[in-house]
Amino acid sequence: MTAPGTPGIEELLATVPPGETPDLNGAYPRFDEPRIASLEALGERRPTERGEVLIAEGDQERTFYVVLAGRVAVVEAFGTAEQRVVWVHGPGRFLGELGLVTGQAAFLTSVVAEPGEVLAVPADRFRALATEDPAFGDTVLRAYLVRRSLALGEGIGFRIVGSRFSPGSRRLLEFAARNRLPHRFVDLETDPSAERLIRELDLAPSDTPIVLFRNRLLRNPSTTELAAEFGLYEPAVEGGVADLVVVGAGPAGLAAAVYGASEGLETVLLDAVATGGQAARTSRIENYLGFPTGISGGELAERALLQAERFGAHRAVPAKAVGMRWRDGDYVLELADGHQVAARCVVIATGVHVRRLKARRLEEFEDACVYYAATPVEARQCIGDPVVVVGGGNSAGQAAAFLAGHAVEVRMVLREGSLDEQMSRYLADRIAHDPRIEVHLRAEVEELEGESGQLASVVVRDTRTGHRYRLPARYLMVFIGGDPCTSWLSDSVALDAGGYVLTGPNAQRAVGDATLAGPAPSLLETSWPGVFAAGDVRSGSVKRVASAVGEGAMAVRFVHEHLATARGPTTEECAE
Incomplete structure (x- = not known):
């Protein structure tokens, strides 16, 4: 799709700034001569011409390029009226993004701004070298991760066009953000280019939201359509039966996938929305071991997913499990889209879903003005x-x-009598000393106010005195805990009164000794042999990222023990 009046390649190249983009946090490192010489054995030198496209938006990256001479511009929305240069690389720098590692389509186009020469290394040889040479692999992967973060933070990538108050726009933005897909939101309410773009595409505002990617226009696509477009859905396993299916891609599920795949198990990772779980909804995790300056939940999940895929794990997003049953010696996971995934063992790591606020008129504003996450996407809004x-x-x-x-x-509204009652002390102290944050203790939100779906204020009640007052609010951010994602397990494994999965001795007591054929459930094993639970979804778990990761890794050890003496559930166990 090319809009009327699209500028040509020369007009675009005329906008390329002199020099190259300064290196930012290791995003654009430069290879020295010895490194380039070692890469020459794996690839070939190629002359380049002005205007030549090396990597095209929407195509799978099949070549690792190092610029030897000349300059290469990285362009967003190439070939459309909205095209613009976002980065420029000179000699010694390498091109590409995470898609070269993950197999996803390229989100940007790399076009030669000044003729010269490149070194082209086939993707399979590049990946092999990245595994064999840790120093090389670390340099490239770190740069690709930073480039992805920069693209997300700066709003670079495919375009989502719609109104910030549209539930459809909100759905697409949340899916893109939680899956860390580089994108730019063109807001009909505030972006001057939105009206022009809609007019050039011969659309009406009612036709939005739309997605513009790889010269295609997608009208209000489903998250499943977007996942297919970006290569997020890959559930197939050769032979039809996996050794391990991990349901839920939060910290516990990601850890199980990494350890399962790295230890030779044919592993499939499923998630209904995105990798990262609740952890991915936070802007920064500061008390996770090994990250003294903190790390965002989304970046932690992205790194873990790269590890899992590097070891050969298959991932499918979105893939919502709606049931589980025993069939011919294997467990079968039923998915909402009608597909099935079979496995010899299962790790349940579905975590919790956010709890909704019980406040009057919430439904009127929830689709557009109420958020359950605080990432750069929400911050921009x-x-x-x-x-x-x-x-x-x-x-x-x-x-x-x-x-x-x-x-x-x-403004913070919380029921607790002090900030550090439920919050880590370091964080409570920071908030208490931040003049930009106003704290309302022993208070709760009772009602939302506004017109035409746009929030204007919230009504707050002081729980000590009963006094009610208003706080101005254009957006409401809700973090009041969660409930276990176990409705799909109601006819299978044993749950506690709160809906959390029982494991170990508790699972045995729940079903009774008489129905268990064989050894008692291991520490993380459920009432069904070979089915384990890890992380927040497990009854009695510690609701922390580190403990979830530990349980996910430990569950794989129990999977190996089960496979060594594999048995299935009895008829009585399945009936419980």
Whole structure:
């Protein structure tokens, strides 16, 4: 798809700035001569011409390019009226992004701005070298991760066009953000280019939201369509039966996938929405071992997923499990789209889903003005507007601290009598000393107010005095805990009164000794032999990222033990 009046290649190249983009946090390292010499044995030198496209948006990256002479521009929306140069690389730098590692389509186009020469290394040889040479692999992977983060932070990538108040736009933006897909939101409400773009495409505002990618226009696509477009769905396993299916791609599920695949198990990772789980909804995790300056939940999940895929794990997103049953010696996971995935063992790591606020008129504003995450995507929506954050745990605290740098006003509303009652002390101290954050203790939000789906304020009640008052709010951020994602397990493994999965001795007591054929359930094993639970979904678990990762890794050890003496559930167990 090329819009009328699209500028030509020469007009584009005329906008390329002199020099090259400065290196930012290791995103654009330069190879020295010895490294280039070692790469020459794997590839070939090729002359380049001005205007030559080396990597095209939408195509799978099949070649690792190193610029030897000349300059290469990285372009967003190439071939359309909205095309623009975002980065420029000179001699010694390499091109590409994470798609070269993951097999996803390229999100940007690399076009030669000044003729010269490149070194072209086939993707399979590049990947082999990245595995065999840790120094090379670390340099490239670190750069690709930073490039992905820069693209997400700067709003570079495919375009989502719609209204910020549209539920459809919200759905697409959330899916893109949680799956860390580089994108730019063109807001009909505030972006001057939106009206022009809609007119050039001969669309009406009612036709939005739309997605523009690889010269294609997708009208209000489903998340499944987007996943297929970007190569996120890959559930097939050769032979039809996996050794291990991990349901849920939060920290526990990702750890299980990494350890399962790395130890030779044919592993499939499923998630209904995106990798990262609840952890991916936080802007920064500061108390996770090994990251003294903190790491965003989304970046932690992205790194873990790269590890899992590097070891050969298959991942499918979105893939919502709706049931599990025993069939001919294997477990069969039923998915919402009608597909099935069979495995010899299962790790349940579905975590919890966010709890909705019980406040009047919530439904009127929830699709457009109520958020359950605080990532750069939500922060961009909140720039210059007042925000209210509800909750007293670490997630709420991190959200308030992060949004204070974007929103004009941030107010926290929490039931607790002090900030450190449920929140880590370091975070509570930071919020208490941040003049940009106003804290309302022993309070709860009772009602939302506004017109035409646009939030204006919230009504808050002081739980001590009963006094009610209003706080201005254009957006409401809710972090009040969650409930286990186990409705799909109601006819299978044993659950506790709160819906969490029982494991180990508790699972045995739940079904009774008489129905168990063989050894008692291991520590993380459910009432069904060979089915394990890890992370927040497990009854009695510690709700922390580190403990979830530990349980996910430990579950794989029990999987190996089960496979060594494999048995299935009895008829009585399946009936419980």
